[in-house]
Amino acid sequence: MRIKRTNTSKNKTKNHLKVDLKLIDPIISKYKNKKGNLIPILQGVQTTYGFIPHEAFIKLSDEIGLKLNDLYGVATFYAQFRLHPGGKHIIKVCHGTACHVQNSDGITDALKEELKINDGETTKDNLFTLESVACLGCCSLAPVMMIDGETYGKLDNAKAVKIIREIKKTEFRV
Amino acid sequence: MENIKVIVGLGSCGIATGANKVYNLIKDIKQRDKLNIDLGKTSCVGMCYNEPLVEIFDKTGYYLYGNIDETTVNDIIENHIKNNNPVNDYLISYKLISDNNKIKFFKEEDKTFSLSQHKIVLRNCGYINPESIADYESRQGYQSIKKIAHEKISSASVVKTIMDSGLRGRGGGGFPTGLKWKFAANKKSDEKYIICNADEGDPGAFMDRSVLEGDPHSVIEGMIIGAYAIEATHGVIYCRAEYPLAIKRLNIALTQARKKAYLGKNIISIKGFNFDIIVKEGAGAFVCGEETALIASVEGKRGMPRKRPPFPAEAGLWNKPTNINNVETFANVPWIILNGSEEFTKFGTEKSKGTKVFALAGKVKHSGLVEVPMGITLRDIIFKIGGGIKDGKKFKAVQLGGPSGGCIPEHLLDTIVDYDSINSTGAIMGSGGMIVMDETTCMVDLARFFLDFVQKESCGKCTFCRIGTKRMLEILTRITQGEGEEGDIEKLEELSYQIKDNSLCGLGQTAPNPVLTTIKYFRDEYEAHIKKKRCPAKSCKKLITYEVDPEKCTGCTVCAINCPVDAISGERKKPHLIDQNNCIKCGVCYSKCKFNAIKLY
Numbered sequence: 001m002r003i004k005r006t007n008t009s010k011n012k013t014k015n016h017l018k019v020d021l022k023l024i025d026p027i028i029s030k031y032k033n034k035k036g037n038l039i040p041i042l043q044g045v046q047t048t049y050g051f052i053p054h055e056a057f058i059k060l061s062d063e064i065g066l067k068l069n070d071l072y073g074v075a076t077f078y079a080q081f082r083l084h085p086g087g088k089h090i091i092k093v094c095h096g097t098a099c100h101v102q103n104s105d106g107i108t109d110a111l112k113e114e115l116k117i118n119d120g121e122t123t124k125d126n127l128f129t130l131e132s133v134a135c136l137g138c139c140s141l142a143p144v145m146m147i148d149g150e151t152y153g154k155l156d157n158a159k160a161v162k163i164i165r166e167i168k169k170t171e172f173r174v
Numbered sequence: 175m176e177n178i179k180v181i182v183g184l185g186s187c188g189i190a191t192g193a194n195k196v197y198n199l200i201k202d203i204k205q206r207d208k209l210n211i212d213l214g215k216t217s218c219v220g221m222c223y224n225e226p227l228v229e230i231f232d233k234t235g236y237y238l239y240g241n242i243d244e245t246t247v248n249d250i251i252e253n254h255i256k257n258n259n260p261v262n263d264y265l266i267s268y269k270l271i272s273d274n275n276k277i278k279f280f281k282e283e284d285k286t287f288s289l290s291q292h293k294i295v296l297r298n299c300g301y302i303n304p305e306s307i308a309d310y311e312s313r314q315g316y317q318s319i320k321k322i323a324h325e326k327i328s329s330a331s332v333v334k335t336i337m338d339s340g341l342r343g344r345g346g347g348g349f350p351t352g353l354k355w356k357f358a359a360n361k362k363s364d365e366k367y368i369i370c371n372a373d374e375g376d377p378g379a380f381m382d383r384s385v386l387e388g389d390p391h392s393v394i395e396g397m398i399i400g401a402y403a404i405e406a407t408h409g410v411i412y413c414r415a416e417y418p419l420a421i422k423r424l425n426i427a428l429t430q431a432r433k434k435a436y437l438g439k440n441i442i443s444i445k446g447f448n449f450d451i452i453v454k455e456g457a458g459a460f461v462c463g464e465e466t467a468l469i470a471s472v473e474g475k476r477g478m479p480r481k482r483p484p485f486p487a488e489a490g491l492w493n494k495p496t497n498i499n500n501v502e503t504f505a506n507v508p509w510i511i512l513n514g515s516e517e518f519t520k521f522g523t524e525k526s527k528g529t530k531v532f533a534l535a536g537k538v539k540h541s542g543l544v545e546v547p548m549g550i551t552l553r554d555i556i557f558k559i560g561g562g563i564k565d566g567k568k569f570k571a572v573q574l575g576g577p578s579g580g581c582i583p584e585h586l587l588d589t590i591v592d593y594d595s596i597n598s599t600g601a602i603m604g605s606g607g608m609i610v611m612d613e614t615t616c617m618v619d620l621a622r623f624f625l626d627f628v629q630k631e632s633c634g635k636c637t638f639c640r641i642g643t644k645r646m647l648e649i650l651t652r653i654t655q656g657e658g659e660e661g662d663i664e665k666l667e668e669l670s671y672q673i674k675d676n677s678l679c680g681l682g683q684t685a686p687n688p689v690l691t692t693i694k695y696f697r698d699e700y701e702a703h704i705k706k707k708r709c710p711a712k713s714c715k716k717l718i719t720y721e722v723d724p725e726k727c728t729g730c731t732v733c734a735i736n737c738p739v740d741a742i743s744g745e746r747k748k749p750h751l752i753d754q755n756n757c758i759k760c761g762v763c764y765s766k767c768k769f770n771a772i773k774l775y
């Protein structure tokens with residue numbers, strides 16, 4: 001069932017970073033009082049902060065008059081919403097059917113090994129988050145992964161690791 | 175060097191293989207060398223296996239280049255563009271004006287891939303710039319809605335034309351579109367909605383993405399015609415968030431259509447025909463492809479399906495009459511209106527008319543997007559158009575319909591593409607995902623894969639769908655790990671029937687299909703796992719063993735150097751040995767050994 005993300009409240013402390021709540025005022029005024037816009041609002045908040053902070057939920061509830069319960073219910077139903085900050089680079093390895101039959105499990109394993117984290121986790125230096133997704137729509141190039149919106153196709157384990165190392169290199173140069 | 179047009183294929187798939195880099199490189203060289211060329215963009219023509227693709231139109235004709243990268247681009251610019259010498263090495267096909275524009279191919283396989291198809295839905299994909307409304311209009315775009323206006327065709331006769339065409343919903347269910355429109359048209363209301371389902375949740379399918387990225391106006395025009403037919407006032411395109419390029423191009427197209435008054439008030443001077451469309455982005459939930467869940471999601475709620483009746487045609491979005499169709503269904507509509515229902519019924523079988531787009535992927539040589547007339551055999555799609563199986567392996571099964579569908583084995587490959595014939599195998603036509611599998615794919619693992627998917631995606635409302643799929647997943651996981659027990663297959667079957675009978679929506683009702691079809695056609699594989707603790711496809715890690723063949727091992731040490739867990743020991747030039755307790759079965763040694771000395775059991 002779609003509940004995996006609801007029991008992540010353990011690491012709540014991580015959540016208490018300073019968030020500037022003013023940043024989402026334009027989103028609220030754009031969608032406020034128009035019916036059916038909860039999902040675009042949450043998407044806007046997530047684009048602003050990279051995740052949906054606890055404080056933002058409270059502010060949204062106060063200002064658009066929806067119960068906190070309902071906001072949380074919607075945010076945890078959809079896979080897209082993140083309640084905790086992710087790493088600087090989000091790696092989404094495709095585990096759709098086409099990628100699965102062409103060994104996407106191997107890609108995830110190789111990246112776990114390279115980054116020393118498990119699927120769904122973020123590296124200690126906050127550079128990378130490793131995730132699994134179901135189909136990026138580039139099945140003809142399977143196996144596929146997406147990093148920060150850019151898609152990489154026709155992967156094998158070595159290629160995937162190399163792409164990560166390239167990103168690491170540019171990170172350490174600056 | 176006059177009048178040369180260079181066009182780069184920039185669909186998501188092309189971009190993933192580096193088409194943007196190719197485009198930018200050509201742009202840079204154009205500036206640097208002051209080349210007098212028109213540089214343009216198009217989307218995916220479906221030939222994904224040859225991507226990135228570059229087309230050149232010059233005074234001698236048309237040339238299509240494939241598998242282009244940054245080095246080959248230079249070659250093409252130097253030789254073809256600057257010196258009028260086409261580079262045969264990368265050419266896929268060409269048409270010479272001197273040869274009456276007859277299309278010629280370099281490779282037989284590309285010829286079969288292209289010429290076996292019939293394009294109705296994909297009529298413009300890869301031929302126009304999807305961000306240009308003028309391009310769409312130049313290929314009969316918006317002619318259908320103009321025809322309706324000029325010939326004063328009534329809403330009722332539009333519905334009738336669609337009924338007569340025999341068009342059935344391409345989202346998976348195959349419900350007759352004309353009939354659906356009739357229900358919605360019969361409901362009187364001052365507000366009505368028409369929704370395009372672009373959620374494309376089947377993991378392994380990308381037909382709708384390609385249509386939206388390659389020809390967004392065709393879907394918009396289809397929706398306008400639908401709105402006219404059922405007298406809808408508002409349109410919504412519900413597109414999954416994983417398709418950012420499709421969303422971007424849809425929004426561009428909608429703005430253009432509004433400017434040209436194809437959307438808005440009194441469209442094309444049809445008095446009282448007021449209609450506009452908005453795009454709603456999904457947020458990642460497979461179940462939102464189900465129509466009542468989709469409606470809940472558009473309303474900003476959790477995407478939970480609800481009981482029908484009332485059907486959306488009676489009480490849909492915001493409780494108003496609503497008609498929902500799939501992307502591909504809408505893309506067919508303008509063609510049918512323009513060419514007539516009779517022209518459409520020329521393609522297909524008695525009960526399945528027209529064409530169907532498939533996203534061909536998996537272990538097939540030519541993966542890509544294909545549009546074929548209904549009635550063609552699966553064998554023809556996979557072996558003729560798809561070129562057969564990659565890497566000289568043997569075909570095992572083809573999966574149709576994703577998590578709601580099933581696996582069709584070799585002996586049923588002559589099944590024709592038609593809703594009823596495919597249903598009779600236990601699979602479904604589905605929305606068009608077609609994943610080809612070879613002898614190395616384990617069918618039990620595949621069933622486990624799908625159950626894992628539906629188990630995660632179940633909305634949780636129905637006990638059987640929520641918990642039953644979990645129990646099935648546990649059993650399947652056990653079997654793939656060598657802990658299967660006598661009676662597991664029967665237990666799976668029993669659970670399957672219970673889940674099918676006791677689930678509210680299509681997700682639960684079809685969730686057991688991948689298990690049932692694999693048990694039906696590949697029972698021996700289940701039994702090998704359970705009784706012999708062996709995986710015949712040699713894919714389930716817990717059930718395979720890597721060993722060094724001392725006869726063949728030359729002691730080159732390559733395996734030992736590459737093993738990630740140092741499980742291989744041995745002296746140089748002496749046979750090596752794998753420590754089975756440490757081996758994580760990654761297969762690296764197997765692929766690295768040059769002497770075939772690693773054996774897989």
Ligand SMILES: Cc1cc2nc3c(=O)[nH]c(=O)nc-3n(C[C@H](O)[C@H](O)[C@H](O)COP(=O)(O)O)c2cc1C
Pocket residue numbers: 342343344345346347348349351371372373374375376460461462463464465466498499500501503605679680681
């Ligand atoms: C779990 C589930 C997922 C679905 N996903 C999709 C989808 O991604 N795209 C789609 O067009 N239809 C999907 N459908 C089918 C829709 O409910 C609906 O039948 C379809 O959009 C109607 O359009 P059509 O008549 O043009 O096929 C799904 C159905 C179920 C039960």
Ligand code: SF4
Pocket residue numbers: 461478479631632633634635636637639640677678679680681682683
């Ligand atoms: S069948 Fe499954 S997905 Fe459908 S309503 Fe029931 S629990 Fe939800």
Ligand code: SF4
Pocket residue numbers: 720733736737738739740741742752756757758759760761762763764
């Ligand atoms: S399969 Fe992998 S872990 Fe096992 S011996 Fe070979 S390289 Fe080492």
Ligand code: FES
Pocket residue numbers: 094095096097098099100134135136137138139140142143144377378379
């Ligand atoms: S299955 Fe991986 S991109 Fe579709």
